[in-house]
Amino acid sequence: MWDWTFTFEILPVLARAAIMTVEATALGFVIAATLGLVLASIRLAFPAAGVVVTVLVELIRSTPLLIQIFFLYFVLPKAGFVLDAFTAGVAAIGIHYAAYCSEVYRAGFENVPRGQWEASIALNLSPWNTFKDIILPQALPPVVPALGNYLIALFKETPLLSAIAVLELMQTAKNIGSETFRYTEPVTLVGVFFLVMSLVSAGMVRMLESWLQRR
Amino acid sequence: MPGLLDGAVLTVEITLLGAVLAVFMALIAALAKLYGPLPIRWLSTTYIEIFRGTSALVQLFWLYFVLPQFGIFLDAFVVAVLALGLNIGAYGAEVVRGAIVSVARGQWEASIALNMSQAQMLRRIILPQAFTAMIPPWGNLFIELVKSTSLVSLITLADLTFKAQQMNQTTLKTVPVFTLVLLIYLAISLTVTIGMRLLEQRASRGLTRGRVA
Numbered sequence: 543m544w545d546w547t548f549t550f551e552i553l554p555v556l557a558r559a560a561i562m563t564v565e566a567t568a569l570g571f572v573i574a575a576t577l578g579l580v581l582a583s584i585r586l587a588f589p590a591a592g593v594v595v596t597v598l599v600e601l602i603r604s605t606p607l608l609i610q611i612f613f614l615y616f617v618l619p620k621a622g623f624v625l626d627a628f629t630a631g632v633a634a635i636g637i638h639y640a641a642y643c644s645e646v647y648r649a650g651f652e653n654v655p656r657g658q659w660e661a662s663i664a665l666n667l668s669p670w671n672t673f674k675d676i677i678l679p680q681a682l683p684p685v686v687p688a689l690g691n692y693l694i695a696l697f698k699e700t701p702l703l704s705a706i707a708v709l710e711l712m713q714t715a716k717n718i719g720s721e722t723f724r725y726t727e728p729v730t731l732v733g734v735f736f737l738v739m740s741l742v743s744a745g746m747v748r749m750l751e752s753w754l755q756r757r
Numbered sequence: 758m759p760g761l762l763d764g765a766v767l768t769v770e771i772t773l774l775g776a777v778l779a780v781f782m783a784l785i786a787a788l789a790k791l792y793g794p795l796p797i798r799w800l801s802t803t804y805i806e807i808f809r810g811t812s813a814l815v816q817l818f819w820l821y822f823v824l825p826q827f828g829i830f831l832d833a834f835v836v837a838v839l840a841l842g843l844n845i846g847a848y849g850a851e852v853v854r855g856a857i858v859s860v861a862r863g864q865w866e867a868s869i870a871l872n873m874s875q876a877q878m879l880r881r882i883i884l885p886q887a888f889t890a891m892i893p894p895w896g897n898l899f900i901e902l903v904k905s906t907s908l909v910s911l912i913t914l915a916d917l918t919f920k921a922q923q924m925n926q927t928t929l930k931t932v933p934v935f936t937l938v939l940l941i942y943l944a945i946s947l948t949v950t951i952g953m954r955l956l957e958q959r960a961s962r963g964l965t966r967g968r969v970a
Contacts, residue, residue: 604900604946609907609938616931617931617935698812712815719822725822729822729823733811733819736810740809
């Protein structure tokens with residue numbers, strides 16, 4: 543049923559794959575957090591372009607990430623961009639979550655009182671300086687916990703990369719399974735890894751939240 | 758195109774059955790967590806945390822590959838509905854719990870004052886009011902469910918995503934195939950959104966909450 547010797551045999555292999563999973567998560571989230579901010583800022587600065595951003599965000603949020611991963615992986619080479627599986631997959635995850643993050647940032651911007659904008663005009667600050675020095679510092683801290691929750695959600699999506707044969711945790715577990723015909727240990731270990739990481743990061747988000755509230 | 762539509766039918770089937778299971782599981786788990794005796798409460802919390810803390814794909818593979826080792830042989834379709842329903846149900850449990858807790862205190866007190874039993878109070882007073890508050894978050898969860906169904910293509914089910922890959926390999930018309938598939942998913946998601954909005958309007962009729970229809 544459960545073979546401990548086999549478990550310790552495959553642990554190092556899975557640990558190496560876990561590094562790949564964490565890398566994909568970190569890179570994907572960097573893309574999501576920055577691109578999301580860019581999208582939200584475009585909406586803020588050019589209401590006319592905002593409609594395009596809104597449609598794009600809704601389109602991304604209501605279609606499966608798996609299809610988006612395939613889309614980038616198979617379609618971009620036709621347009622002359624040859625990407626390896628890892629890059630295409632991470633880019634797809636990053637763009638998918640950028641759509642979610644842009645909504646979070648938008649909520650942050652809307653929470654800044656109007657008076658702040660008016661005062662900046664009265665002080666003769668340029669629009670760029672207003673945004674950079676007055677609005678952003680007030681809009682970002684309250685939404686950090688929400689971003690943290692999307693980081694955890696993004697982390698849980700990385701197994702999808704196994705569909706385009708990126709050697710992250712899930713793919714490695716499947717490979718071990720197909721070689722040894724034992725799926726119980728590798729797949730369960732992957733599950734345990736995700737559960738532990740999710741619980742730990744959820745706890746960290748909660749701590750961050752209380753720390754931000756105390757400031 | 759006909760091939761894609763076959764796949765879309767399977768996607769919709771899994772979505773509907775998964776949604777039924779998810780709502781059922783969410784209600785059970787939420788009520789167990791709120792009112793169950795301690796062991797039951799523990800069990801429910803464990804279910805919620807495990808299914809929210811691990812990846813939907815890992816859950817799908819676990820049920821698909823590991824259950825047979827315990828002598829439980831399930832059809833891939835059953836595994837798909839089970840995994841997705843249990844996954845969304847765990848998120849739904851928190852939605853249901855939040856909605857029940859958010860019902861105004863006075864309603865609870867009035868039910869006690871009217872000498873209702875706990876079951877009567879839930880059935881007649883609390884749940885009907887919680888129901889309206891739950892509709893928008895459930896709408897989001899059903900969209901998540903539609904999106905998650907694409908994962909079943911990875912356990913050999915011929916859903917829309919599976920058909921898309923198949924057509925991509927046979928016709929090599931990558932851009933039209935995947936664009937079409939994205940549009941079909943969008944149509945399914947929009948149907949869910951519109952359906953939930955109508956439900957919300959119907960449910961909040963006569964209540965001083967929800968959108969003004």
